[in-house]
Amino acid sequence: MMKLYLSILFLFYLMNAKGVNSEPPDILRLHIQSDIRMRFATTQITSLVANNNNYSQEVTFNVNLPEEAFISSFKMVIDDVEYPGEVKEKEQAKKAYEKAKRKGQSAGHVAKKPRDTNKFKININVAALRNVTFEVRYQELLRRKLGLYEHSIYVNPGQPVEDVKIQVYIEESKEIRILRVPPLRSTDPTFTDATPESTTNPDATISRPSIKTAEITYVPSDTGTLDGIFEIKYDIDRRKQFNGDILAVNGYFVHFFAPADLEPIPKDILFILDTSGSMSGRKIAQVIQAMIFIMHDLVEGDRFNIMDFDDQIIFWKPTLQPWNPENVKDSLKWVRQRRASGGTNINHALLDGLDLMSTISNITSEDRSPVIVFLTDGAASSGVTRSTDILRNVAEANEKTIPVFSLSFGADADFTLLQKISLQNYAVARRIYEASDSAIQLKNFYNEISAALMTDVKFKYFGNVDNDTLTNNEFHRYFNGTEAVIAGKLTDKDASRITWNIIGSTSSGGIDIGETTEALQLSDEGKRESLLSDEDIKSIPEKLWAYLTIKQILDQMTASDNQTEKDELKNRAIELSLKYKFVTPVTSMIVVKPDKKENTDEDAAEEASRDRHPPARPAPVYKRVNRPPPRGGSYGDPHFLVKLKNVTYPICYKMPAKPGELMTLIYDPVLQINVTGKIREGTGSYKPDRPNRTYIGKVYIKTANIEIMIATHQIVFNGKRLIWKNESDIAFNGASCEVNGKGTFVEVKINPGLTFLIRRNLHARMGPKYGYLDFFLMTDDGFSPEVSGVVGRFIPMKGHLMKEHKTSKNKTEAKLKLTEPRKHYKRSVHTVLQLKPGLKNTLIPCWKIDIDKLGF
Structure with a gap:
C-alpha cells in the first residue's frame, strides 16, 4: 500500500x-x-x-x-x-x-x-x-x-x-x-x-x-x-502479465511496469537481530513477537536462518534451513530464549551473515532470492566501529550482491550508517519507531520484501529514446505488489510509440521480452474542477523525470563517502531543484511582500481599522447604566445562572469542560440559532492538586443570516472585523452588533425579542493569559419549545421550590421541582442557596444544583 x-x-x-x-x-x-x-x-x-x-x-x-x-x-x-x-x-x-x-x-x-x-x-x-x-x-x-x-x-x-x-x-x-x-x-x-x-x-x-x-x-x-x-x-x-503503461508528452516519457500472475521466487532469508544491552525490555519483546508473525508467513520452498548478535555472534543453525513446521517451532523456541546484553558489533554481524549466505552450500542454484534483514537499535560500539571501515568491509564481503535491508529501531540507531549499508548493497533502510506497535511495523516491512517475482531486471529502450537521460533502469529485485518506474527524454518530441525490452529472471527461468507500446495521453475529460492547469498536466512526464532524477542523486549523495563526488552531486541536485x-x-x-511603506505597529493597526472596517453608522452604545438583569448566562470559570419561571432567585450550576472544547450555549433548530462557546484554559486553580480552571474564550453566534465570532481580541460580523475599543454598530437583515467602544461589552440583537450581551474580562487572577468572555441572555422572547443547550435548555422550564428549610449550619436548602410540559419532563433535585457573582460583578443569591442529576 x-x-x-x-x-x-x-x-x-x-x-x-x-x-x-x-x-x-x-x-x-x-x-x-x-x-x-x-x-x-x-x-x-x-x-x-x-x-x-x-x-x-x-x-x-x-x-x-x-x-x-x-x-x-x-x-x-x-x-x-x-x-x-x-x-x-x-x-x-x-x-x-x-x-x-x-x-x-x-x-x-x-x-x-x-x-x-x-x-x-x-x-x-x-x-x-x-x-x-x-x-x-x-x-x-x-x-x-x-x-x-x-x-x-x-x-x-x-x-x-x-x-x-x-x-x-x-x-x-x-x-x-x-x-x-x-x-x-x-x-x-x-x-x-x-x-x-x-x-x-x-x-x-x-x-x-x-x-x-x-x-x-x-x-x-x-x-x-x-x-x-x-x-x-x-x-x-x-490482467496483462507483463504490464507496461507508457506516458509520453512534450518530449518526456514515463514507463510504469508491474507484471501480474508471476509466482514468487523461493527465498533464502537471514534475520540478523541486535540483542545488545540497549535492546532489553520492551524492544526485544517486540522483536520476538515480530519474528513469531514472520515465521508463520514463510512458505514451503523458503529457507531461513536467524542470527543473534551483541559483542558475539550466535546462529540458530550453522546453515540455512528449509521451511517446515518443525523448523519454525524450533526457531521460535530459540528466539524466545534471546536475552539482551553486551555491546553492538555491527561489522562482525554483517560479515558473518554475508559469509553464511555466500557459501557454495547455501547458493545451490540461481533461481533463488537471497535476502538479509538486519535490525539494530544503536551505533557500532564493539569491534570495528568506524563507519567507513564497516562499509568497505561489507562491500568487499558481498560478492554475491545480496540485498541487505536495514531496520533502524528507535531514536538511538545510527540511521545514516544503515542507509549507506543498504543503498550500497542493493536495498533500502527503514525506521522502526519505538512504540507499542513496533512488532507490527517490523511485520509490515517484512511483507513488502517477502516475495520477489523477478531478479536482475533491466529495461532497454530503442529508437526515439535518449538513453543517457534515463532514470534508474536496473532493479536488483522486483517485489510482489510493487511497480517499476523509469523516465527519460525523447529525441522526437512528438513520439507516440516507444520500443522497449526487459530482461530478468523469474521462478520459471530467464525472460527476454520486447514490445512496442502506444504512448498514453493525459486528458481532463470528466473533470468538473481541476487543481492543475493544461500546462501542469502536459508537464507531468517532465516533472516525474526531474523528480526521479533528483531522488536518485540524493540517494547517491547519501551512499557516497567521497566528498568531491558528494559536492558534484549536490550541485546537480540544486540545479535541477531550482529549475x-x-x-x-x-x-x-x-x-x-515588497516593502512599499514602513509602518509602525500602531500605524498598521490604525490603517487596518480604517481600510477594512468602516462603521455602518456611529452609535453611542451602553451609555445607559440601568440594564435589566439577564435571563441567564455564563460567568467566570464558567458557572451558569438561569432564571426559571415561578422561582424568585435563578438557579446556578457548573458544566465541566476541557480546553479546546466547543460548548453549545443555546441551540434553537426552529429559529436556526446556534450559540457556541469555545473553552480556554486558565492559569491556576483553587487547589494545587486540581487542574487549572477553564473559561469561555470565544463565542460563536450563527443564524440563517448572520455569523458572528467574538473573541477577547476581535469581533467579526459576517466577515467584517470590529475592534473592541472602537465604538461601532453594524446591522444586517434585522440583526445588529453593537460595540460600546470601552473594550468591555458587545450587544447582539437577533430580533427585537432576542438579545445577547458579551462581556470581555482581560484581568483575572486565575483567568486565561488572553482573558475570557461572559455570555448573557438579556431577552428571550420567541424561542421555540425545541431550544436546548447549556443555557437554552432551561428557558422553557418552570420551577417550584418545596421543603425549603434552614440546616444546623444555617444553610438554606430545598427541593427544586423542574417541569417542561411539552417534553413531558419532570425532575426533582436537591438545592442549596448560595451567592454568586452576577452581571454587575456583585454577589447575587442563586439556587445551586448538580447538573448531572437532571438526566439531560
Missing part, C-alpha cells in the same frame, strides 16, 4: 518584540485538494489565518509530508495580492527571509527541518490585523506497495475550523478496479481499528465520471473534533 502521508499540525509559536501577550491566530478555512494523474500526486493545502493583534507576529506551523514528497510552490495572499514563493539554494533563502523579517515585512520561508526529514517548517511573519492565505503545494510519485496505492491525509488543525474540505481527483491509465475510502483512521498508531476494510467513510462522497477516473469529496460532519487520517486506497486493472522549483533537502523557498 503506497502512502501519501500529509500531516497538518498548526503549532503556533508567537514572537512579539514588545513583550505583549498575543492572541493565537484563528484558522478560518482549511481546504486540501489532491490531483492524482498516473500515480503522480499533486496536493495543495490552502489555509486562511487571521492575526488578530495590533502588531506583527511570527506564526510557525509544521507540515509533515512523506519523505518522498517535494514542495513545488508556496504563496501568500495578503490584502487580495498574491506573493509567490521563489526556490533558492538553502542558505540564500534563509538570509533573504531573515532580512525581510527584520524590516517587519510579511514573509514566509519553507525549509526542510533538520533531523526530521519528513517535516517542512513554514514561518510566516504576519502584519497586524491582517488575514493571510497560505497556499502550499507538493508533489510525489505514489509508489505501489502490497498491491495498492494509498493516499493518506492527516488533519489536526489544533482548533475548530468551520470550513474544512478535502477533495481528491484520480485519473489512471486503466480501469480503477479497487477504490476504498474507509472511515477516518485514528492518529494513534497503536490503536487497533476493527472496522472492516469494506466500510466507507460516511462523510465522503464518491463519484466515478468514467471507469478510469474518480472524484472523492470529504466534508467532516463534526469539525470541532477533527483529528484523524483520511485515506483513499486504489489499484488498477492488471523545477522543488523544495528538496538542498533548497528552500522564500516569499516576501
